[in-house]
Amino acid sequence: xxxxxxxHEYWKVHCxxxxxxxxxxAVPGDGNAHAEVVFIGExxxxxEDLEGRPFVGAAGKFLSEMLASINMKxxxxxxxxxxxxxxxxxxxxxxxxxxxCKQWLHDELVAVxxxxxxxxxxxxxxxxxxxxxxxxxxxKLLKKNIAGMPTEYFLPLYHxxxxxxNGGLRQELLNDFQKIPxxxxxxxxx
Ligand code: URA
Numbered sequence: 001x002x003x004x005x006x007x008h009e010y011w012k013v014h015c016x017x018x019x020x021x022x023x024x025x026a027v028p029g030d031g032n033a034h035a036e037v038v039f040i041g042e043x044x045x046x047x048e049d050l051e052g053r054p055f056v057g058a059a060g061k062f063l064s065e066m067l068a069s070i071n072m073k074x075x076x077x078x079x080x081x082x083x084x085x086x087x088x089x090x091x092x093x094x095x096x097x098x099x100x101c102k103q104w105l106h107d108e109l110v111a112v113x114x115x116x117x118x119x120x121x122x123x124x125x126x127x128x129x130x131x132x133x134x135x136x137x138x139x140k141l142l143k144k145n146i147a148g149m150p151t152e153y154f155l156p157l158y159h160x161x162x163x164x165x166n167g168g169l170r171q172e173l174l175n176d177f178q179k180i181p182x183x184x185x186x187x188x189x190x
Contacts, residue, residue, distance in 0.1 A: 004111050019083065035077045035114055082105060155176075
């Protein structure tokens, strides 16, 4: 099995995503290689594109605060994005851009073997649950057996960037986030 550094080195060369042409660099996932929880965001923003690390801007700061509220740190989790290159002006990634980055994400998930996958926003969720609506399922533990996936457990949350500028969503996200420790405990006991 390949290690995370090997996976990132391979895909930085072989990923066929068209966004490579406009992005500064690839933004691979980052964090604890043995994390129980993997968080999946959408795509890198401006700061991430410049630094080459995921969630280092305003959304990342908010995420770190939420992790602290459940006694977790960035070092405890693995965090990555659906798409590894910044879309121009932060537009939504196109289907073919998501498709081109899909195997990179899959390899990361297989390497980390998390117990729980947390989706940050609808773009990450729809890759695994194309018919669900984030407004209906946020904060609800979803169970699905997906071939090749290291876990059957998925928790969709609102995206921290969307929640930062919307008071209602922000409160929903804060409430949903508090469920993570109990969800993890319940999964461990199954
Ligand atoms: N938003 C994302 O979805 N990913 C990042 O890395 C930063 C902001």
